[in-house]
Amino acid sequence: MSSKRAVFLDRDGVINTEKNFILHSEDLEFIEKSPEAIRKINNSCFLAIVVTNQSAVARNLLSLEELERIHNKLEDELNKLGSYLDAIYYCPHHPDYDIAKGNPGFIKDCDCRKPNPGMLYMAAEKYNIDLKQSYLIGDSERDIIAGRQAGCTTIGVRTGKDISRSGVRPDYVFRNLLESVEFILGE
Secondary structure (H helix, E strand, C coil): CCCEEEEEECCECCCECCCCCCCCHHHCCECCCHHHHHHHHHCCCEEEEEEEECCCCCCCCCCHHHHHHHHHHHHHHHHHCCCCCCEEEEECCECCCCCCCCCHHHECCCCCCCCCCHHHHHHHHHHCECHHHCEEEECCHHHHHHHHHHCCEEEEECCCCCHHHCCCCCCEEECCHHHHHHHHCCC
């Protein structure tokens, strides 16, 4: 069975507008042209897979049920616009949040919280993805470090946290998700 390739996408600041925390599905707003970018991935040989840290669960600001509602809305809205995600991976953990204020079951050090590459490894195993032939698009240092550790080509975007303000340098930097995808696809 031949390996697949993927474009791994951070969620907040890459697909949807960066806010302190997205705590309700109605808070989710697409960054301009991100659904179009995902549709271009869908029409290519790449899988579109979200890998997102969601420490609001560990911080006791967000339940897993509400996070599922947010992701369901994300997928529903993308579907209405003719695009889809092949998978969504999220890390609900935080390694050192105050256990008295947080959700104790999720306050722990883990392999899935970016900058660790655990979510990428899980996706690679499940979908038979060749990470060296794949890309990670993110807006923060931890995204780029996770992609680099997994062996992906890394792309930073200037939306969200704006990777260009960071000390970590991705392989490439583009204005937004659409420009990044057009580069990957040679458009």
